[in-house]
Amino acid sequence: MSPVLSGVLQLLALVAALALAHIPLGNHMARVYSSGTHWRVEKWIYKGIGADPDTEMRWPAYLRGVLAFSLAGVLFLYLLQRLQGVLPGSLGFASIDPDQAFNTAASFVANTNWQSYYGEQAMGHVVQTAGLAVQNFVSAAVGIAVAVALVRGFARSRTGELGNFWADLVRGVVRVLVPIAAVGAVILVACGVVQNFSGIHEVGQFLGPPQQWNGGAVASQEVIKELGTNGGGYFNANSAHPFENPTPFTNLFEIFLILLIPVSLTRTFGVMTGSVRQGYAVLGTMAAIWLSFVALMMWTEFAHHGPALQAAGGATEGKELRFGIGGSSLFAVTTTLTSTGAVDSFHSSYTGLGGGITLLGMMLGEIAPGGVGSGLYGMLVMAVVAVFIAGLMVGRTPEYLGKKIGTREIKFAACYILITPALVLVFTAAATALPTPGDSMTNSGAHGFSEILYAYTSASNNNGSAFAGLNADTQWFNTTLGLAMLLGRFLPMVFVLALAGSLARQQPVPATAGTLRTEKPLFAGLLAGAVLIITGLTYFPALALGPLAEGLA
Numbered sequence: 001m002s003p004v005l006s007g008v009l010q011l012l013a014l015v016a017a018l019a020l021a022h023i024p025l026g027n028h029m030a031r032v033y034s035s036g037t038h039w040r041v042e043k044w045i046y047k048g049i050g051a052d053p054d055t056e057m058r059w060p061a062y063l064r065g066v067l068a069f070s071l072a073g074v075l076f077l078y079l080l081q082r083l084q085g086v087l088p089g090s091l092g093f094a095s096i097d098p099d100q101a102f103n104t105a106a107s108f109v110a111n112t113n114w115q116s117y118y119g120e121q122a123m124g125h126v127v128q129t130a131g132l133a134v135q136n137f138v139s140a141a142v143g144i145a146v147a148v149a150l151v152r153g154f155a156r157s158r159t160g161e162l163g164n165f166w167a168d169l170v171r172g173v174v175r176v177l178v179p180i181a182a183v184g185a186v187i188l189v190a191c192g193v194v195q196n197f198s199g200i201h202e203v204g205q206f207l208g209p210p211q212q213w214n215g216g217a218v219a220s221q222e223v224i225k226e227l228g229t230n231g232g233g234y235f236n237a238n239s240a241h242p243f244e245n246p247t248p249f250t251n252l253f254e255i256f257l258i259l260l261i262p263v264s265l266t267r268t269f270g271v272m273t274g275s276v277r278q279g280y281a282v283l284g285t286m287a288a289i290w291l292s293f294v295a296l297m298m299w300t301e302f303a304h305h306g307p308a309l310q311a312a313g314g315a316t317e318g319k320e321l322r323f324g325i326g327g328s329s330l331f332a333v334t335t336t337l338t339s340t341g342a343v344d345s346f347h348s349s350y351t352g353l354g355g356g357i358t359l360l361g362m363m364l365g366e367i368a369p370g371g372v373g374s375g376l377y378g379m380l381v382m383a384v385v386a387v388f389i390a391g392l393m394v395g396r397t398p399e400y401l402g403k404k405i406g407t408r409e410i411k412f413a414a415c416y417i418l419i420t421p422a423l424v425l426v427f428t429a430a431a432t433a434l435p436t437p438g439d440s441m442t443n444s445g446a447h448g449f450s451e452i453l454y455a456y457t458s459a460s461n462n463n464g465s466a467f468a469g470l471n472a473d474t475q476w477f478n479t480t481l482g483l484a485m486l487l488g489r490f491l492p493m494v495f496v497l498a499l500a501g502s503l504a505r506q507q508p509v510p511a512t513a514g515t516l517r518t519e520k521p522l523f524a525g526l527l528a529g530a531v532l533i534i535t536g537l538t539y540f541p542a543l544a545l546g547p548l549a550e551g552l553a
Contacts, residue, residue, distance in 0.1 A: 007298055007326020010252055014330070017256050018263050025260065026267020026279075032175045033148045033168060034272065042170050053167035058160040059501030062149055065165035066142060066493060070109050073135060074486075077105040080131045081123075090124035091200060091214055103478040108132050110489035111139040111371065113225065113232030113341050113464040114481060116473040120214055120235045125197050132232060133221045137181075140228030140261075141172035143373030146493050147265060148272075150377045153500030154401045155273045160505050162497070176261070177228060184223035184257060191253075192246040193219040218243055226257035229371040231341025231464040239331070239344040240320050251323045251344055255331055258340050262286075262369035265376045273401055277519035282379055285524045289368035289531065290337055293361055297329040300354040318349020318468070329354075336361035339371030341464025348442075348451065348469040355467070356547030359454055362461045363539045364531055365420065371462065377496050379527075384413045384499070386523070386530040390516050400518055402508035412499040419491045421538045423460040423484050428453050428542065430480075437476050442469040450546035455481060460488035 001009075038046070038053055046053050057065065080087075081096035081104060096104065100116060107114040108131075117123070123132070145168035152162050189195050198215035218234045222244050225232055235241040245251055263283065270279020301315045302325060319328040328345040335342050336358040347358045361368075367378040384400055388410050391398030398405040431437040431452050441448040447469070454467040459481040466472070472481065516523060 003324050003326060004298070004302055006324055007302075007329065010248075010326055010330060011294060014252060014256060014259075018259055021260060022264050022267055022283075025264040027271060029144075029176060029261075029264065029268040030271035032171050033163075033268070035171075038167075039174065042167075042174055045170050045174075046166065049166065051164075051166035053164050053170070055164055056161035057164055059149070059162055059497040062162050062165045063494060063497045065169075066146065066497075067490060069138075069165075069169065070142065070490065073109040073138065074105045077108060077131050077135060078102060080127055081105065084124055084127050087124070087126045089126045089197070093122055093124050096122065099475045099478040100473060103482040104132075106482040106485045107459075107464065108135040108230070108232060109139055110462050110485040111143055111228070111230060111339060111374070112459060112462040112485045112489070113230045114459055114466070114472075114485060115232055115236075115464070116478055116481075118236040119233055125216060128221065128234060129217050133217070133224065136221065136224040136228050136230045136232070137173050137177050138169070140177060140224070140230065140372045141169050143229075143371055144172045144176070144261070144265070145169050145373065146496055147373035147376040148268075150380055150496055150500040150503075151269050151272050153503035154380075154403060156504045157506060157508050160501050162500050162504060177224065180260070181220070181224045181227055184227060184253075185219045187253065188219040188223055188250060191250045192242075193222055193250065194243045195219040213243075215243075222254070223257065226254045226340065226342060227261065227372075229258060229262065229338045229340040229375075231335065231339075231343075233342065239342045240346075245344055248323055248327060251327050251331065254342070254344075255334050258334050258338055258342070259369060261372045262338060262375040265373070266369070269376060269380075275401070275519065278401065281519045281521075281524050281527075282376075282383070283369075284521070285527045285531075286367065286369040286375070286379065288524070288528055289364070290333070293333045293337060293357060293368070294330060297333050297354055297357050298326060300351050300357065301325045301329050303351075315349075315351050315354070318346035320344060332358055333361060335465055336463060337364070337366060337368045337370070339366045339374055339462045339464070341458065343465050343468075346468035347454070347465065348447075348467040352446075352547050352549075352551030355450060355454075356543060356551060358465070359450070359457055359543065359547055360535070360539070362457045362463050363421075363424075363543075364535050365417075366461050366463060367531065374462065378416075378492075381413050381416050381496065381499070382531050382534075383518070383527055384409060385417065385534070386527045387516065387518065388413075389530060390523075390526060394514075396514055396516075399509055399515060402511070403503045403506050404509055408502050409499055412495045412502065416492050416495040416499075417534065419495075420460050420488055423488050424453070424456045424539075425542060427456040427460070427480055427484055431456070431476070434476075437474075440471040440474055440477060442471070446546050446550040450550065453542055453546050456484055459484040462489050 081101040085095035266283040270276035451470040
């Protein structure tokens with residue numbers, strides 16, 4: 001079988017599996033977040049944290065819940081790392097340095113999972129399981145909760161209430177993430193992913209000195225890292241490591257896990273707003289962008305110029321041969337178009353244009369289909385902007401799902417869109433202008449600039465993947481990337497929840513003959529165009545200095 005055909009068949013199998021899961025999981029999540037009953041285990045949790053799950057919250061109270069819970073997570077994870085040296089199950093590893101502990105705590109709480117350390121050489125079992133794996137669950141649940149709050153803003157009228165954050169958080173973990181993760185972990189273990197609490201083992205000498213490897217609860221962390229679009233690997237090689245991702249089947253299964261909830265949330269959106277066709281329009285836009293990126297990536301990586309690449313059948317540098325160019329390209333596009341950050345190959349080794357595609361995927365705001373929760377609310381904010389643009393074209397007050405998009409709403413949407421590019425470009429400019437950060441670059445010229453641009457794009461968009469050429473374990477990068485992750489995660493949530501509150505207070509406007517049909521392909525095309533044009537205008541100069549310059553050289 002040719003490598004190209006193999007890649008195409010993997011793509012078709014993935015699309016078929018997602019199509020089968022889309023409706024049942026989407027309907028299940030709609031029931032979860034619309035239910036008025038509480039499970040017994042949920043009642044125990046509410047009692048333990050002192051929360052009343054039946055109290056409706058306006059957007060400032062909902063936001064305070066998000067920020068308070070996340071701040072507690074940062075402090076707990078920071079202290080856990082700083083105390084690792086005296087904790088049992090540390091495998092003899094020392095406590096983490098303050099700047100790296102801050103970076104890691106910010107990273108996992110912000111659902112970014114950027115790692116400036118070697119997992120198998122720095123983190124013991126306690127930090128990995130009680131700290132990092134727990135944040136993989138709850139940070140994903142926070143993203144879903146914020147997305148559901150925005151959906152309620154569209155669905156409700158004449159009220160500022162968006163639900164209860166604590167109920168949404170607990171239900172997301174207990175009823176959605178844990179059941180799927182449990183089944184997924186069993187599948188991964190059956191396919192060869194390790195799951196134990198063993199110590200450090202010495203592997204026999206072959207061509208060099210003996211190597212040391214430690215085991216761990218890898219399968220249980222691997223499944224939630226993908227399902228929750230987190231991305232932090234138990235090992236430094238991430239999903240390229242055979243203990244995390246041993247076979248082509250597990251590779252495809254992990255891609256499926258990454259896309260499963262973001263794709264299904266579009267169905268949840270349609271059900272909760274009373275119009276599944278609106279959900280299909282959003283899904284169609286996401287799918288069109290994702291498929292276009294996959295096709296472009298496979299073309300750039302299979303376009304083998306030069307005798308060496310022709311002999312290899314494509315650009316194989318930095319890719320695992322057991323996954324091939326097709327599987328690696330599919331993983332790379334999926335992980336950068338969602339806020340996952342997991343990698344099964346090293347993006348720095350991709351062709352110049354291929355590396356640019358991974359960068360552009362993150363720069364779009366990771367909305368095709370995006371992260372767990374963040375992809376849906378990011379696309380809905382872009383839909384608000386697209387409706388506003390359409391209203392300007394025809395001279396009519398813009399409306400979306402029966403809600404008028406006025407000055408207040410478009411200001412919230414504009415602030416949401418501008419935050420991430422500002423963080424990326426300002427931090428990148430500072431790092432390239434100052435003398436010390438430049439010492440961390442492995443390469444010079446356009447590729448070296450891409451390394452720094454990729455790092456801040458990944459951090460500010462809560463992606464977490466790296467270009468694999470930048471030494472980010474310095475005080476400058478640990479601190480600035482940590483700040484970028486926190487600001488890039490929680491500042492946009494402020495405007496999402498403010499937008500949700502503003503929409504929930506409105507009285508629905510009845511549809512007329514002049515109402516823009518936002519469930520039609522015409523609007524889906526307008527939405528995709530708005531996403532690409534706004535991103536292109538914002539990031540094109542930076543892309544021209546990095547991957548475009550390298551790819552066209």
